[in-house]
Amino acid sequence: MIEVRNITKIYNKGKPNEIVAIREINMKIEDGSIVAITGPSGCGKTTLLSIIGLILTPTYGEIIYDGESVLKFSDNWKTNFRRSKIGFIFQHINLLPQYTAIENILLPLYSMNVNPSQYMERAIELLSRLRILERAKYRVEQLSGGEQQRVAFIRALIKDPDYIFADEPTVFVDEETSRIIHGLIQELRDRGKTIVISTHDSELLKIADKVYKMASGRLL
Ligand SMILES: Nc1ncnc2c1ncn2[C@@H]1O[C@H](COP(=O)(O)OP(=O)(O)O)[C@@H](O)[C@H]1O
Ligand SMILES: [Mg+2]
Known part of the structure; x- marks a missing residue:
């Protein structure tokens, strides 16, 4: 379980452009569930997701993974935790x-002490599942937004992490690809993975086990 305790994020603290992006957020995210965070642009979804995913440090509050408060650990520890679990x-x-x-999908593995070639099969399976196998050898700059989004999705899933954080993962893709992504997300949950998504996608909200609504940096 991930526990989010009293998380507040203030950008540019103490400066004239100070902004409280999120305020006193508390959540409990059960293992093996899909949790969706929804709300208007600017309400703090990306900030919250980045903090729970240990990419961004909050101004106040605690993040607890399986009973362990993790923000007190070094950046190095957090990087390793992210690489192995998120x-x-x-x-x-x-x-x-x-x-x-394909290089984008496999490159991050070089920094993880694993042999990227052993992930090739999984990469190919996911590329074909998401219907972009024939684009595997195209440079990313030659791909459409929707194709890039699918590549990013596969890159995140390649090591089969326990926790998946997805910030509006279906905004750039067509309906059919959205459905494939929804199916994939449900399958991940059924395999015990924990998925936290920020989204406006009503179909994605339907498959969520829990939906949190946000407005102006607060949970409603
Ligand atoms: N790096 C940053 N520096 C300053 N303000 C930021 C930064 N990132 C986001 N904000 C502000 O924090 C608020 C929440 O942003 P964000 O988390 O991106 O919301 P959402 O993802 O819901 O659109 C917004 O007012 C935004 O302008
Ligand atoms: Mg956002």
């Missing part, structure tokens, strides 16, 4: 444009 799909897709789809 897959994160960013809203701004964050791929390397000059590299091919």
Whole structure:
């Protein structure tokens, strides 16, 4: 279980442009569930997701994974924890444009002490599942937004992480691809994975076990 305790994030604290992005957020995220966070643009979804996924440090509050409060650990510890347990799909897709789809999927593995070639089979399976296998050797800059989003999705799933964070994962894709992604997310849950998604996608909200609504940095 992930527990989010009293999380507040203030950007540019103490400066004239200070902004409280999220305020006193408390959540309990059960293992093997799909949790959706929804709310208008600017309400703090990306900030919250990044904090729970240990990419961003909150100003106040605690994040607890399986009973262990983790924010007190070093950046190194957090990086290792993320690499071994977390897959994160960013809203701004964050791929390397000059590299091919398959390179983007396998490159992060080089920093993880594993042999990327042993993940090739899984990469191919996911590429074909998401109907972009024929784009595997295209440079990312030659792919459409929807294709890039699928590549980012596969990159996050390649190591079969326990926790998957996805920031609006279906905004750039067509309906059919959305359905494939929904199916994949449900399958991940059925295999015991924990999925936290920020989304406006009503179909995605339907498959969620729990939906949190946000407005102006607070949970409603
Ligand atoms: N790096 C940043 N620096 C300053 N303000 C930020 C930063 N990131 C987000 N914000 C602000 O925090 C608020 C929440 O943003 P965000 O978490 O991106 O919301 P959402 O994902 O729901 O659109 C917004 O007012 C946004 O402008
Ligand atoms: Mg966002």
